[in-house]
Amino acid sequence: MWQRLKQYHFDWKLTLLYVLLLPLLLRLGFWQLAREQEKRDLLAVYDSRQQELPVDLQTLDPMQDLQYRQVEFSGRADNEHVFLLDNRIVGGQVGYEVLQAVQTAEGVGVFVNRGWVAQGRTRADLPTVAPLPATLNVAGSVYVPVGEQVVLNDELMAPGWPKVIQVLEPGRMWQAAGLQGTVFPYTVRVAQDVPGALTRNWPVINLSPEMHRGYAVQWFAMATMLTLLYLVYSTRRESTAPDADA
Secondary structure (H helix, E strand, O other), X not given: OHHHHXXXXXXXXXXXXXXXXXXXXXXXXXXXXXXXXXXXXXXXXHHHHHOOOOEEHHHOOOOOOOOOOEEEEEEEEEEEEEEEEEEEEEOOEEXXXXXXXXXXXXXXXXXXXXXXXXXOOOOOXXXXXXXXXXXXXXXXXXXXXXXXXXXXXXXXXXXXXXXXXXXXXXXXXXXXXOOOOEEOOOEEEEOOOOOOOOEOOOOOOOOOHHHHHHXXXXXXXXXXXXXXXXXXXXXOOOOOOOOOOO
């Protein structure tokens, strides 16, 4: 091995390709490992929060980690302004998640996620959702979106109701509905026994931690193969043409 390494010769094109690709492959591998840990942490938080007793929503501090906290509150439902979170798939069928505002006695608005409804025959055929009771008691869990949310258009400015949205923005949704008072910064996914609850299908994660570990192994294997190929091609014995007869 060491004898072969002594035959190393520098090829700037090959070296440039290697220097560009190796950090990229390693970065992708470590990114997958980080995603694996994020998923494990999220599952641990979910399991822990499911064991907790619900607390009054008014006692929560929005600056703390509220993901999956079990809460309860009561208030008046706003049935005039319904939001449909787009591209939600259940059992292979495309649909929406239905969100509506509930205003507590203290004047705080909370958007509750009632669950999933199927899309109509076309995207223009929006579903008709039964209204919530005028006043209701809500139990559920706080949902904090993971990762950055990207809005490609200003869907909240579109006329008419219900409004189809791509991301959860409680503050802007509250303004679009023209409601008064403050708004809780996250949505609450209702429990099964809450009046008006629809199909509840909220997987904690979309890929298992083991899948991310497998992807990381693949990226690191590609980095290893790239290094081996670089060494092989950089230490090849240069062929020499035989001397011509005098």
